[in-house]
Amino acid sequence: MILVGRKISPGAATGEALVTAMGISFYGGVDPASGRVVEKGHELEGRSVAGKVLVFPTGKGSTVGSYTLYRLKKAGLAPAAIVNAEAEPITAVGCILAEIPCVDHIPIEQLASGMRLRVDGERGLVEAE
Amino acid sequence: MELTPEERQMLAGEHGPATKKAMEILVALGTIYGADRMLPVASAQISGVSFDNLGEAGLEWLAEMAEGGGRVRVLTTLNPAGMDIENWPALGIDPAFARSQQRVIEAYARMGVVTTCSCTPYLFGNLPRFGEHIAWAESSAVCYANAVLGARTNREGGPSALAAALTGRTPRYGLHLDESRRPGLTVRVQADLRGTRDFGALGVALGRAVEARPGKPIPYLRGIPQASLEELKSFCASLATYGGLAMFHMEGVTPESGLYDPPAETLTLTRRDLDEAIRSLDSAAGEADFVSLGCPHLSLAEIQRLAERLAGRRVRKTFWITTSRPVKRLADQMGYTAVIEAAGAVFAVDTCCVVAPIRGRFHVLATDSAKACYYAAAKNGFATRFLSFEQVIEEALK
Numbered sequence: 001m002i003l004v005g006r007k008i009s010p011g012a013a014t015g016e017a018l019v020t021a022m023g024i025s026f027y028g029g030v031d032p033a034s035g036r037v038v039e040k041g042h043e044l045e046g047r048s049v050a051g052k053v054l055v056f057p058t059g060k061g062s063t064v065g066s067y068t069l070y071r072l073k074k075a076g077l078a079p080a081a082i083v084n085a086e087a088e089p090i091t092a093v094g095c096i097l098a099e100i101p102c103v104d105h106i107p108i109e110q111l112a113s114g115m116r117l118r119v120d121g122e123r124g125l126v127e128a129e
Numbered sequence: 130m131e132l133t134p135e136e137r138q139m140l141a142g143e144h145g146p147a148t149k150k151a152m153e154i155l156v157a158l159g160t161i162y163g164a165d166r167m168l169p170v171a172s173a174q175i176s177g178v179s180f181d182n183l184g185e186a187g188l189e190w191l192a193e194m195a196e197g198g199g200r201v202r203v204l205t206t207l208n209p210a211g212m213d214i215e216n217w218p219a220l221g222i223d224p225a226f227a228r229s230q231q232r233v234i235e236a237y238a239r240m241g242v243v244t245t246c247s248c249t250p251y252l253f254g255n256l257p258r259f260g261e262h263i264a265w266a267e268s269s270a271v272c273y274a275n276a277v278l279g280a281r282t283n284r285e286g287g288p289s290a291l292a293a294a295l296t297g298r299t300p301r302y303g304l305h306l307d308e309s310r311r312p313g314l315t316v317r318v319q320a321d322l323r324g325t326r327d328f329g330a331l332g333v334a335l336g337r338a339v340e341a342r343p344g345k346p347i348p349y350l351r352g353i354p355q356a357s358l359e360e361l362k363s364f365c366a367s368l369a370t371y372g373g374l375a376m377f378h379m380e381g382v383t384p385e386s387g388l389y390d391p392p393a394e395t396l397t398l399t400r401r402d403l404d405e406a407i408r409s410l411d412s413a414a415g416e417a418d419f420v421s422l423g424c425p426h427l428s429l430a431e432i433q434r435l436a437e438r439l440a441g442r443r444v445r446k447t448f449w450i451t452t453s454r455p456v457k458r459l460a461d462q463m464g465y466t467a468v469i470e471a472a473g474a475v476f477a478v479d480t481c482c483v484v485a486p487i488r489g490r491f492h493v494l495a496t497d498s499a500k501a502c503y504y505a506a507a508k509n510g511f512a513t514r515f516l517s518f519e520q521v522i523e524e525a526l527k
Binding site: 066092 | 182184190286
């Protein structure tokens with residue numbers, strides 16, 4: 001299955017999908033020291049985003065969240081790639097800062113956790129193996 | 130997006146890695162917001178300066194951009210830092226924090242940024258003309274630039290403002306377009322407004338009202354015959370903080386108000402609404418232990434007024450006077466600084482009570498700024514007294 005979306009942040013990566021129907025706030029919602037989702041009541045609470053293709057509808061929260069993505073990358077705990085239904089500036093800018101491939105305008109309901117995904121940020125493609 | 134040959138070169142990395150990353154940020158934002166092309170900008174104002182907000186990761190990124198050959202292409206100024214760059218020990222700033230803060234400033238300086246560290250760049254040389262496209266962060270200055278000066282900017286974040294500075298471009302969307310500047314709500318103000326606190330309270334009442342409406346319409350205010358620069362900067366800071374607004378029109382006061390008829394949908398705000406807004410921020414039961422004027426940074430006229438009030442008197446509380454370095458230098462030259470310092474007040478230049486690392490040091494802040502009240506509570510957990518400019522001074526003398 002190949003899904004065609006828009007390029008947000010360049011680069012390409014392959015990884016296991018971690019999918020949520022809830023928005024993600026990187027600032028305060030993801031612990032930069034462990035890479036785990038710490039937002040109370042979040043579907044992914046306690047799960048690590050490290051090395052995953054993180055799939056969520058859109059980002060939310062403080063703009064400082066862009067730097068959280070950068071911090072995760074420096075610590076080796078960043079997602080391998082990000083796939084959004086609709087990207088917003090916090091996630092988009094964070095992905096560029098941290099050199100994480102990001103694609104949006106993807107029908108994310110067709111994706112499920114555990115799938116192996118290849119994200120091509122340059123061409124705006126998501127490929128499920 | 131349609132990019133010019135030069136913009137495509139930047140994106141391809143031909144102007145170095147920092148410019149490449151900057152252009153990537155702008156193209157991503159342009160994609161998200163549906164911009165058709167880039168616009169040249171005349172100036173930039175960057176947020177993300179205080180190490181308290183930026184953190185180690187933010188500092189690392191700035192250093193990486195400086196190392197990657199980032200160099201500003203337009204006049205670029207900085208938001209307040211977390212401390213007085215020259216006189217930080219007098220403010221009780223931790224030396225480790227001071228070192229990190231200095232590294233932030235150095236990274237910006239290496240990129241050619243004018244390291245003024247102020248939220249009021251329009252008071253000293255970063256003053257855009259009517260209709261000019263700019264890329265500013267700092268919500269109060271964004272609102273001032275759009276509404277009061279008639280320049281055009283979206284509300285940029287730290288990285289996107291830096292990206293605009295390094296490329297001299299910004300994506301064409303939002304408040305750069307005529308149609309996005311059109312008012313959607315008439316606001317009849319039925320109150321006699323006097324001073325910075327009243328205008329701040331108007332921003333609170335209006336901001337909260339607009340925040341609750343779908344589509345956050347741009348307000349068109351009527352019934353305010355005149356407003357000073359200081360009153361407008363207070364209003365802008367408050368409206369941006371409580372309503373997230375980057376634009377308004379004020380009939381007979383702001384330059385674009387004459388372009389539009391007042392919208393049909395109308396909201397009326399009376400003295401009672403303003404008093405309610407004041408009461409909601411003037412909440413502290415106890416006496417203030419921290420007094421501050423200068424959110425946004427004080428103008429020279431305000432410092433002069435302060436000096437007149439403090440002459441020959443003695444302050445009994447920690448009293449921070451926050452302003453920009455250039456305005457402080459003028460105050461020095463005019464002798465105001467000496468009078469104010471002789472009274473025991475402290476100049477906290479380059480910084481303010483919103484961005485300095487002061488959590489846990491005080492309990493109750495007294496200020497004439499609605500914006501400062503918001504961050505005192507949200508960021509530092511302080512209770513607040515929301516007073517007029519003169520009452521704040523009296524509170525410090527008590």
